[in-house]
Amino acid sequence: MRVYSFYERASRVFNEYPSLSKLLVLFTASGGGIVAFSDAKPFQNVYANSQGNTQRKKVVVLGTGWAGISFLKSLKSSSYDVQVVSPRNYFAFTPLLPSVTCGTVEARSIVEPVRKITEKKGSNIQFEEAECYKIDAKNKKVYCRSSQDTNLGGREEFSFDYDYLVIAMGGRSNTFNTPGVVEYAHFLKEVEDAQRIRQTVVDIFERASLPSLSEEEKKRILNFVVVGGGPTGVEFAAELHDFVHEDLSRLYPTVKDYVKITLLEAGDHILNMFDKRITDFAESKFQRDGIDVKTGSMVVKVSEKEISTKERGTGKVVSIPYGMVLWSTGIGPRPEIVDFMKQIGQTNRRAIATDEWLRVEGFGNIYALGDCATVNQRKVMEDIAVIFSKADKEKSGTLDLKEFQEVVDDVIERYPQVEIYLKKKQMKNISALLMKSQENSQKPIVVDIETFKSALSEVDSQMKNLPATAQVAAQQGAYLANCFNRMEECENYPEGPLRFRGTGRHRFRPFRYKHFGQFAPLGGEQTAAQLPGDFVSIGYSTQWLWYSIYASKLVSWRTRVLVVSDWGRRFIFGRDSSRI
Amino acid sequence: MRVYSFYERASRVFNEYPSLSKLLVLFTASGGGIVAFSDAKPFQNVYANSQGNTQRKKVVVLGTGWAGISFLKSLKSSSYDVQVVSPRNYFAFTPLLPSVTCGTVEARSIVEPVRKITEKKGSNIQFEEAECYKIDAKNKKVYCRSSQDTNLGGREEFSFDYDYLVIAMGGRSNTFNTPGVVEYAHFLKEVEDAQRIRQTVVDIFERASLPSLSEEEKKRILNFVVVGGGPTGVEFAAELHDFVHEDLSRLYPTVKDYVKITLLEAGDHILNMFDKRITDFAESKFQRDGIDVKTGSMVVKVSEKEISTKERGTGKVVSIPYGMVLWSTGIGPRPEIVDFMKQIGQTNRRAIATDEWLRVEGFGNIYALGDCATVNQRKVMEDIAVIFSKADKEKSGTLDLKEFQEVVDDVIERYPQVEIYLKKKQMKNISALLMKSQENSQKPIVVDIETFKSALSEVDSQMKNLPATAQVAAQQGAYLANCFNRMEECENYPEGPLRFRGTGRHRFRPFRYKHFGQFAPLGGEQTAAQLPGDFVSIGYSTQWLWYSIYASKLVSWRTRVLVVSDWGRRFIFGRDSSRI
Structure with a gap:
């Protein structure tokens, strides 16, 4: 088929010149919150699971965002019957959504049909365009209904049984229950949101050109307010500024002078998850561009024509007339996920808690990844006694260096905070940590449980939740697929660390996130990037880096x-x- | 500016190789009804009207379709203040709408903002995105309101005075008051219609793939019914067939065998305005493709899940279950046009009647063109007495050849049906017609009024209404702009034919439509074309002709x-x- 032959030919180019692919496949950021990407093949030597004609296990995947699609793309599906359920029949490259809002990129250029992606994996993967409205973990069943609301008939309902369930349903925009946000503000989470914003911007310019509009009304509707100084809000403000000044001002000469872009941020600075150099650069660039950045402004209410903020400095509530509000203050859980969390006793959380193997706590066959989940990293101090007794093979009550070195790799693998702590303290290995806790560091290392505890007492302070980004989701999807691909192999030859609280080893290595850095496009062909190792790059050349990385990370040759x-x-x- | 420099560079290529442009700029067809195109510069020697600093006349143009945009593009606007009003801020290349329904072409590729087009004409042209809801011909005023329905505030209303009014508001789909059509059927008149159809087609395929759907329901929703066997309906059916067989069948393998496309035509044949060879080819191609063409089927009712037709053969009413209906049976007048026609006493008509100079009958300063208007060609027989007396300078009661030849060009220009009649009868000129009416053709020609009448008695039978096509609308727009451009010049030096019922000459030549032929794309990279002179071309090469002509006729280099x-x-x- 012509599509395939082209695809294969193009892929071959990349495969024959792996350096080319490495050059492009680096890292990246921004989008629905902060986002970025994993290389889709983190493991190189993948075995095919050859169960032959035994009964295949049924895997149900909920969601086709970064996590779900990354899982599907890496999964060797021949050993499973895979059922994918998502209310959208396409994958959207969300980091480019801000570009879609102003027509820099077309909506259709950043989407790829799920069926095109799964088609390549053979006939074991089925897709249904539907939303899952209930997960019944007890009976291993998910309940779905059609997401279409057309005149084709009533809404179809159906259910699927599963052996394994992969929950990758993402999040939704968090309004913090601020009144009026749902009614009057725009979000930037879905492709449809971006399309609506684009129409609204043009609507506002056309309306402002009408002869019957008062000066005051013109000023009001041409005030574009962005709530949230994270990468999405900042990128949208920058895109809008470029759109107005590069394109619209020429076509709407009578209204261009009334345009105002206001960026409201509750904190002290915009882009506060970035290096201070980037924040400073962004703030002064926006000032030069005439984008009004108001920090310390917390939105308390949105009404039809005004947005009210509480200023931290004065404590006063101020009302700003507006024409369009974009709400981009991060994400919260979807209602179906909240329901599921109640069902499994995880209340008072903002995402499903999983262990380090992405298994939902308490369920060996349910996985949760991406924005709807959070990895609950186990603390070293909770396990310190069992670690010590496992290492103390002779049951002498003390550990010598040899005993210790036998478990050190497993400890580091099981508790990644240890490694982060060591790096931060610039220590070479755990021995150094132990030696530091001994008063006389010339003695051969022999530690008792109390010394061991005090040496490791601070490592848990390095535990951090992973950000809700595309980069995390994509890495989790690829990781999980790799586990599924080697389920049988690793059952027989477990590759994970020692089970300190049990016997033997864990079947798989735990998920480990690798941060490749992130971008913040600032408009005017300038971008800021924070790369690993505190390396910061800002300017025109970074914009070209952004172009090349985003192009390389797109999901198909068509979208590229x-x-x-x-x-x-x-x-x-x-x-x-x-x-x- | 970079946009212009590119545009100008590209234009220069075409200007330096005029033959290239001639090669491409030929003719063409299809779209919202039958459509086709004029060369935008029918007159070569255009004078600029140099009114200097005298008061400019105010021209209000309603509509930005083929007629309106063609008028604006050809108008030398320096002598007028032009106010354009349209509910859409873009011009759409409607002949490609059927391609948009299935994603062969993207919606945004066929539209161009009106402001981009008018911007090039200088600052005398203003545009407002609004709909005209009332024309007050007595007070020379149009009343408009914003076409936006957003939360930006109430609907703005305003009015404009005019010296000249150009009505080019187009038509709307004609339902013939068939019950249920407005509620359940799709139309294909606007860009939004095409986008909705595209979504609906995908919706249907996704829905049909759901596991809970019965066989019967699958069959129903996958029956696509097209009503109307004109070029739009035929092209949509062909596009849909290609979309299903080239793309969807691979992605939806479980449902592809249930797909059915039904084309309902009330007449005996589809494409009945084309040559019989084209009709035959189209019908047999559709039969091979599995498209079910039902002729003699008149739709009497559309309900939520069924469409009822009356079969002419049996007189029975048959109900067909369907998933989607496209209604493409031609166009009727818009409600505002109906109102205006009532106001000026033109009831019982389907479009505004104008004279041969596109002036609304009874108004010297209101013009109507495109689909909302129809040219009311004056009959020769109504004027036969005044023509005779005008020609009979000596008042002898008879015309000799010399007298006759002095008026013959004016007669032919004023009454184009004469020329058509001569062509049809294969006569060289009117003398031949007169000679034929004389018994003894050897005598020198001298005719009295009765002979003159009988000679011309049949010519009026050749009068035909112009089709509601893009080709006609575009030619009318360019014609009218040329008249406006030379208003002053032709006031002093009238170029039109003799006024038979008055003195002197008409200011302008009357509008004369030049038919360049039309296309009917039939899918599978095959197209039929009916060119002037009964030349018919069908097949793959015609598809390439179609590609090149459509590409050349697009409104801007961007869309091209x-x-x-x-x-x-x-x-x-x-x-x-x-x-x-």
């Missing part, structure tokens, strides 16, 4: 070609302002 | 590049089936 030609089209012809 | 790259993208990657 389309996005790159969209960029070219924008350079030559500008952005389209037709209201469609 | 986008449409051509859309075609390329489709060849390489297929059509996208993401539901956005």
Whole structure:
């Protein structure tokens, strides 16, 4: 088939020049919250599971975002019957959503049908466009219904049984229950959101051009308010500024002087998860651009024509007339996930808690990943006694260096906070940590449980929740698929660390997140990037790095070609302002 | 500015190789009814009207479709203040709408913002995105209101005075008051219609794949019914067939065998305005493709899940279960046009009647063109007495050849049906017609009024209404703009034919439609074309002719590049089936 032959030919180029792919496949950021990417093949020597004609296990995957699609792309599906359920029949490259809001990139250029992705995996993967409204963990069943609301008939309902369940349903915009947000604000989470924003921006410019509008009303509707100074809000403000100044101001000369962009941030600085150099650069660039950045402003209410903020400095509530509000203050859990968490006794949480193997706590056959989940890293101090007794093979009550070294790799693998702590304290290995806790560091190392405890007492302070980004989700999906691919193999030859609280070893290595850095596009062909190792890069060349990495990380050759030609089209012809 | 420099560079290529442009700029067809195109510069020697600093006349243009945009593009606006009002802030290349329904071409590739088009004409042209809801011909005023329905505030209303009014508001789909059509059927008149159809097609395939659907229900929702065997309906059926067989069948293997496309036509044949060879080819191709063509089927009712037709053969009413209906049976007048026609006493008509100079009958300063208007060609027989007396300078009661030849060009120009009649009868000129009416053709020609009448008695039978096509609308727009451009010049030096019922000459030549032929794409890379002179071309090469002509006729270089790259993208990657 012509599609495949082209795809394969193009893939071959990349495979024959692996350096080319490495050059491009680096890392990246921004989108629905902070996002970034994993290389889809973290493990190289993957075995095919050859169960032959035995009964295949049924895997149900909920969601086709970064986590779900990354799982599906890496899964060798021949050993499973896979059922995918998602209310959207496509995968969207969310980091480019801010570009879609102003037509820098077209919506259709950043989406790829799920069926096109699964088709390549053979006939064991089925997809249904539906939303899962209930998970019955007791009976291993998920209940779904069609997400269509058309005149084709009533809503279809059906259910699936599963052996393994992969929950990758993502999150939704968090309004913090601020009144009026759902009614009047725009979000930037889905492709439809971006399309609606684009139409609204053009609507506002057309409306502001009408002869019957008062000056005051013009000023009001041309005030674009962005709530949230994270990467999404900042990128949208920058995109909008470029759209207005590069394209719209020429076509709407009578209204361009009324345009105002206001960015509200509750904290002290925008982009506060980035290095201070980036924050400073962004704030001064926005000041030069005329984007009004108001920090210390917490939105308390949105009404039809005004947005009210409480200023931290004065404690006063101020009302700002607006024409459009974009709400981008991070994500919260979806209602179905809240239901499920209640069912399994995980109340008072903002995401499903899993262990380090991405298994939902208490369930060996349910996995949760991406924005709807959070990895609950086990504390060293909770296990300190069992670690000590496991290491103390002679049951002498003390550990010598040899005993200790036999378990040190397992400890580091099981408790990644140890390694982070060591790095932070610039120590070479745990021995150094132990030696430090001994008063006379010339003695051969022999530690008792109390010394061991005090040496490791601070490592748990290094535990951090993973950010809700595409980068994390994609790495989790690929990790989990790799586990599924080697389920049988690793059953016989476990590769994980020692079970300190049990016998033998864990079947798999626990999930370990590798941070590749992140981008913050700032408009005017300038981007800031925070790379691993505190390396910061800002400016025009970083924008080109951004272009090349985003192009390389797109999900298919079709989207790659389309996005790159969209960029070219924008350079030559500008952005389209037709209201469609 | 970079946009312009690119545009100008590209234009220069075409200007330096005029033959290239002639090669491409030929003719063409299909779309919202039958459509086709005019060369935008029918007159070569256009004078600029140099009114200097005298008061400019105010021209209000209603509508930005083919007629309105063609008028604006050809108008030398320096002598007028032009106010354009349209509910859409873009021009859409409607002949490609059927391609948009299945994603062969993207919606955004066929639209161009009106402001981009008018911007090039200088600051005398203003645009408002609004709909005109009332024309007050007595007070020379149009009343408009914003077409936006958002939360930006109430609907703005305002009015404009005019010296000249150009009505180019188009038509709307004609339902013939068939019950249920508005509620349940899709139309294909606007860009939004095409986008909705595309979503609906994908929705249907996703829904049909759900496990809970019965066989019968699957069959029902996968029956796509097209009502109307004109070029739009036929092209949509062909596009849909290609979409299903080239793209969807691979992605939806479990449902592809249930798909059915039914084409209902009330007449005896589809494409009945085309040559019989084209009709035959289309019908047999559709039969091979499995498209069920039902002729003699008149739709009497559409309900939620069934469409009822009356079969002419049996007189019985048959009900067909369906999933989607496309209604494409031609166009009727918009409600505002009906109102205006009542106001000026033109009831019982389907479009505003104008004279041959596109002036609304009874108004010297209101013009109507495109689908909302129809040219009321004056009959020769109504004027036969005044023509005779005008020609009979000596008042002898008879015309000799010399007298006759002095008026013959004016007669032919004023009454185009004369020329058509001569062509049809294969006569060289009117003399031959007169000679034929004389018994003894050897005598020198001298005719009295009775002979003159009988000679011309049949010519009026050749009068035909112009079709409601893009080709007609575009030619009318360009014609009218040319009249406006030379208003002053032709006031002093009238170029039109003799006024038979008055003195002097008409200011302008009357509008004369030049038919360049039309296309009917039939799917599978095959197209039929009916060219002037009964020349018929069918097949793959005609498809390439279609590609090149459509590409050349697109309104801007941006749309040209986008449409051509859309075609390329489709060849390489297929059509996208993401539901956005």
